[in-house]
Amino acid sequence: MRKMLKRSGLISKIGMGFLAALTALIGVVGITSGAQAATSDTIEVTATPAWVAISVTPDSWLVNSLPDQDATPDPSPALRTGDSLIRRNATYYSNPTLVKGNVTGPAGATWADSECLFTLTNNSTVTADIYVSFPNFTGGQTMTNGGTGTPGANTFGAYTYVSGGSAAGILAVADNSTDKVKADVAADNGTFKFGLKLLTQTAKWTVQGTMTSTVLVSAFEAGETATYD
């Protein structure tokens, strides 16, 4: 029987067929193994039950709008205040208690509540972190934020300062600040006070008119040290 099968070549044919099937099977395993790593899985989505909300009051700052409260007004035009006109190469603070309009920094080493114009309230159900960005001005001279805090010929510098914080403040760039202005603001109406510091360009103005920047205060749920796997 065996001789008969061998003579007909059937064994070799069977052997080759088996080999083909085995090869195909290996191919299937190979293809399957290669594809499984990237083609299917259960995508998991989890959301935390947190509500994020903030409010800032007031919602505007007219630079250099405070009248000079000094009994003896400074004769220097550079320090003349209260006329809502900003000078070049000058520094302005959103400080409501200034003696000379908006041109004076903190009375002490750190900022007091009374020296900060803005109040931010965290209405969120969670603690929140805060960023402030100070975009380029539009209209009028259209000063651009130089991003370094130091004004240039046609660029301005900007900082955010917070109550209890250093006189220098936190650098505010045009798009996303580099550092958090405030971290972990308490939930359920926690507040903090902050102000803005503006250093105007050094070059002479070439265009008159009102310049406006839209300061953006961003809030998000505070971070955690744990990581998600």
Added chain:
Amino acid sequence: MKYSVILALVILVLAVTSCGAPANTTGKLPPIATPIDVVVNTTVGDNSTLTTTTKEINVVDLSVVEKGLSEVAWITPGKVYIGNLYPGSETEWSVRIHNEKTIPTEFLVYAKTPDSVMEGYEKLPEEFMKWIVVDRKLSVAPRSVGDVNVIIRMGPESVAAGKKYEVWIAVMDNSQNSMVRTELCSRWFISTK
């Protein structure tokens, strides 16, 4: 021989078909309207003596939370975690926006590169921001909420596999016309395979 080869080819065809292009998995999720924690009813005992106990675990009544925030604009959720996203797949979730005003208000919704990231994550690279598909504007009725669908559609880039990215979904009231404006951000954490 012929039949063995045909058998082999059939096996090959079936294998290629079943393990072909990556499947797009859309994780359709329920609206954010159900309590996160639940009331548990436990029945113990045998047929003769049945005892029922009820255990209440931190039931969260969303309506109470949201009523307490009726005077402010808010968004929820604060954080969304997406796990096991793989090249070619997609999933979605929604961000809810509350309009506290007595008039219809338009909100801008957009993906944003984070200012900072959670430990263990990196900012979603600029070239992958296209993964985020979200409507730019949503008009919300007075004293009401609106949901914006956010789709995360991972591209085929294998370099993005095995990564942990953070991206923000930012919401801004487009009716703000003051110098100081606020922006609320929902943090999205994407873990890829």
